[in-house]
Amino acid sequence: MPPTRKGRPADSPGAVRLTRGEAKARTRARLLAAAAEVFAEQGFSGASVDEIARRAGYTIGALYAHFPGKDDLFLTLFEEHVSHHLENAGRIAGGADVFSTFGAYLTEVADEHVAWSMLELEFLRYALPRPELLARLADHWRVPRDAITELVEGGLFGASGDPQAVATVIIALFEGLVVQRRIDRAAVPATLFSDALRWLARGLVNEKAIP
Template sequence: MTRLTRAEAKARTRERLLDAAARVFAQKGLAGASVDEIAEAAGYSIGAVYSNFGSKEQLFVELLKEKANDRVIRAAEIMADAEPDEARRAFSQLVIEVADKDADFAPLQAEFWLYAVRNPELMETYAERMREPRDLLTELVGRSVPDPDRAGELSAIVIALFQGLVRMRRVDPDSVPDELFGRALRWLFTGAEADEEQK
């Protein structure tokens, strides 16, 4: 059996803590979950949580950032390898996968948004952690629009569409047909291009 390096062991511990935290937070909410429960679910001591994340809130914010980064990386892969129509279909499939198969994603986002609104001192921490995935998406969008200066606005709308459609599909799957996100992206980017042409 190969022994893990210290860095590999730390990365594995971090990953297991994040996985356990996703399950516990989704079931109990941020306020209802305890560091003890998360550590136990991951098979570690409470000290492992604090040494890797500092606090329960920091762990939660890091969890959201990781999940958001995963989605943006997937979006980058789609945009790199697909024609526009194929990419829209793949993006729609991403909404379906998250809504139908990642049962923790929407509750985690809703939970932390509520917690941050109720605890304004966390709002900036939340915003700061979410800037990295949003900036990555903005860079991707900037490559495919006539005016890269509008990419930040467009990426904000894409994120809002994605999150909103995931939540709607979790509650009422029939209200979000499989191709809806792809069509919404086409409408959004076609509208943005038309707006540029009118300038």
């Protein structure tokens, strides 16, 4: 029986039949939601596509109709995760007191997104000996780097160097601070994130004065 927007049988009173595109989008969204749950509970290595399909309420064939495998499920979730952060970063960049607001947001990421970061590290370890998969992961990482590059080109840090190189350093700096805060919160107070941004900006502005 065809699906409906409200999950009722197509011939029930008031039912609105889903279009093929709507049904496909709903199936995809449910599979991704199930994948996120299973990855969070069992890790990337421990998760199985069979369990993901079962959790979503679909057959394994339905899963493969949307995603070639577990790698693609993770990379799609990674893409959505990055997109969410970039939307927030874009709003922050257009507001007042950018450094303090960015610092507060990065502190939140450090404190509230631990499970996802562990999953990222597990996937990286899995991808390292697999060149083709590592190249795909690198493509996904270019998205946030390109976004930060645009902010640098827009004058956020007043840098005169290569904007992409500056963006790479910014990401590396804050990835490191996030890890250190998770290990020893007292050593990396929330204010250090915004302070580090200011120090970096001042250093970039004054780089020509350094022989």
